[in-house]
Amino acid sequence: MLLESRINAFAELGLFLSQFSRDKRVKKTSVMHNDPFFEAVDLQIKRAHEFNGWFTEDHVLYCFENWANQLTKGHLENWTSGYFLETKNPKKVAIIMAGNIPLVGFHDFISVLMAGHHALVKLSSNDKHLLPLLAKYLGYVEPSLRDKITFVEGQLPDFDAAIATGSNNTARYFDYYFKKYPHIIRKNRNSVAVLTGQETHEELTALGEDIFRYFGLGCRSVSKIFVPRNYDFDLLFKAVYAYKDVLNYKKYEHNYDYNKAVYLMSNFKLLENGFLMLKEDESYSSPISSLFYEYYDDLDQLTKKLAIDAEKIQCVVSNVLDEAVPFGQTQVPSLNDYADGVDTLAFLSSLN
Numbered sequence: 348m349l350l351e352s353r354i355n356a357f358a359e360l361g362l363f364l365s366q367f368s369r370d371k372r373v374k375k376t377s378v379m380h381n382d383p384f385f386e387a388v389d390l391q392i393k394r395a396h397e398f399n400g401w402f403t404e405d406h407v408l409y410c411f412e413n414w415a416n417q418l419t420k421g422h423l424e425n426w427t428s429g430y431f432l433e434t435k436n437p438k439k440v441a442i443i444m445a446g447n448i449p450l451v452g453f454h455d456f457i458s459v460l461m462a463g464h465h466a467l468v469k470l471s472s473n474d475k476h477l478l479p480l481l482a483k484y485l486g487y488v489e490p491s492l493r494d495k496i497t498f499v500e501g502q503l504p505d506f507d508a509a510i511a512t513g514s515n516n517t518a519r520y521f522d523y524y525f526k527k528y529p530h531i532i533r534k535n536r537n538s539v540a541v542l543t544g545q546e547t548h549e550e551l552t553a554l555g556e557d558i559f560r561y562f563g564l565g566c567r568s569v570s571k572i573f574v575p576r577n578y579d580f581d582l583l584f585k586a587v588y589a590y591k592d593v594l595n596y597k598k599y600e601h602n603y604d605y606n607k608a609v610y611l612m613s614n615f616k617l618l619e620n621g622f623l624m625l626k627e628d629e630s631y632s633s634p635i636s637s638l639f640y641e642y643y644d645d646l647d648q649l650t651k652k653l654a655i656d657a658e659k660i661q662c663v664v665s666n667v668l669d670e671a672v673p674f675g676q677t678q679v680p681s682l683n684d685y686a687d688g689v690d691t692l693a694f695l696s697s698l699n
Contacts, residue, residue, distance in 0.1 A: 348491045350432050353461055354423045356489035361418025363484060367392060368415075369408045380487040384480070391476055395449065399473050400598045402449055406561055407477070410449040413679050426682040427461060430692050434463040434699040437495075441503050443511035443521070446471025448561040450478060454682075455510045455691060460495055462695035467506055469499045508698055510691070531694055533687055537570040537631040538662035538677055541649065544578050546674070550666065551586030553675025557664055558623075559590045560678045562599055563635055566661040566686070567677040571631050571639040573649055578642075584620045594622040603636035610637075631659050661687070 363378050366385065374385050392411075395402040440459045444452030452468075456478065459466040470478065479498055486493040497504075511521040512533040521532045540554055557569040572583075594600050607624060610617050618625040628639040643649040646667065653663060665671035685691050 348463070348489075348495075350427060350461070350463070352489060352491070353463070354420060354427065356485055356492060357418050357423055357457060357461070358420040359488045360481065360485055361415050363388075364411045364418065364481075365415035367408055367411045369405055369412065380484065383487070384484050388480055388484075391480055395477065398476055399446070401447075401562055401564060402474070403596065407449045409560065409678075414450070414453065416679075417682050422682055423461075427692070430462075430696045431699070432462050432692070432696055434696075436699060437464045438507035438698045439465045439467055439505065440695065440698075441467045441469065441499075441506040441509040441511075441525075443469050443509065443513065444471050444474070444478075445512045446473025446475075447564045447566075449474060451565070452512065453478065454680075454686070455512075456482075457682075458691040458695055459510070460492065462692060462698075464508075464695060464698065465495050465497070467497050467499050467503060469503065508695075510694075512686075529694070529698060531689055531691065533689075534658075535632065536566045536659060536661040536687060537633075538567050538664065538672075539631065539653070539660060540569045540572045540664040540674075541643075541646075541653075541668055541671070542572055542574045542578065542583075542665075543646075543667055544575055544582070546582070546666065548582075548586050550674040551583055552589055553673075554583075554664065555587035555590045556675045557677040558587065558638060559593050562593070562596070563633075565678065567680065569638070569662075569664055569677065570633040571628075571641065573641050573643050576642050576644065580618055580625060580640075583625075584618075584623075587623065588620070591622050599636060602634065606634045606637055631656070657688075 359379055366373055366375055366378060372389060374381060392404055392407050395407045396404065442452060442455045442459060451474065456466055456468065482496050508529040509525045510531045511525065513521060515534045518532050518534040538557065540557065554569065561568060563570060594603065603622065610624065610626060615626055624637040625640055626637055627641065629641060630639060633639040650668065653660060662677045663671045664674055664677060666674065
């Protein structure tokens with residue numbers, strides 16, 4: 348199966364996903380195999396929260412919108428142009444997926460198939476309905492892909508390489524289990540923002556998207572901010588007030604109430620606005636509904652600290668640091684924004 352055929356198949360999937368947006372759903376007659384799949388996917392979007400209470404319809408549609416934007420022929424060709432992906436000896440690559448946000452392992456799935464390998468997918472119990480449906484659609488668009496995708500329950504069958512995502516604890520198990528195989532093991536990471544106090548209201552509002560999208564459950568979600576001494580936190584609170592409706596989701600509300608009670612009983616100093624708590628803390632991973640902050644005195648010293656802690660950080664959001672992600676853009680990575688900075692396609696092409 349030629350790379351061009353794989354690109355065309357995923358580009359067609361992108362067209363299919365483009366029918367589902369937060370504004371409206373539009374069934375387009377020009378999309379291939381729409382009749383057997385449009386209503387089925389639409390129903391799955393509406394029911395996603397029944398299987399995972401964190402998967403709101405809005406968040407699933409947001410995810411679909413972003414993938415529809417990325418899965419165009421132009422983007423796919425640009426992404427793959429720097430790699431040799433016409434393998435004559437395809438491998439079986441086990442993909443162990445997380446389930447913290449919708450389709451969180453989709454990039455690995457695409458990468459394995461785009462590299463010409465066989466994807467052995469072990470889904471998280473928290474996200475096991477969306478991907479099989481999209482994979483089935485791919486099989487209709489490009490029948491040769493059907494034999495390239497296997498969903499696995501229980502013990503993995505024979506495989507040649509692995510990509511596994513989990514917590515720091517499960518990563519130790521993965522390191523042991525996959526030590527004899529070429530592998531990528533992903534651990535916990537969090538994203539941070541570096542503020543100077545000179546940000547515009549619009550930039551801070553956009554930062555709210557980085558904080559609240561997917562309820563802060565993603566590794567690209569900002570869970571901590573670095574601020575200068577005497578920073579005016581009212582600037583941030585006023586800007587993110589637009590996200591106050593997050594408290595309407597019971598699971599988020601319960602986490603807010605619980606974490607606030609824990610903090611107060613522990614006599615921690617808190618800043619809060621009714622739906623977000625700010626706590627001074629040197630850690631990177633803050634609980635749901637809270638955001639850690641840490642003061643800095645010198646931007647150069649902070650840059651060095653972030654470099655030292657790079658293995659704990661997925662994204663840095665800032666308008667003053669080189670190569671930082673712009674405000675509001677952490678949850679819309681491009682195809683070549685690789686998790687943990689590990690080039691997945693380069694790894695997969697090296698298996699040939």
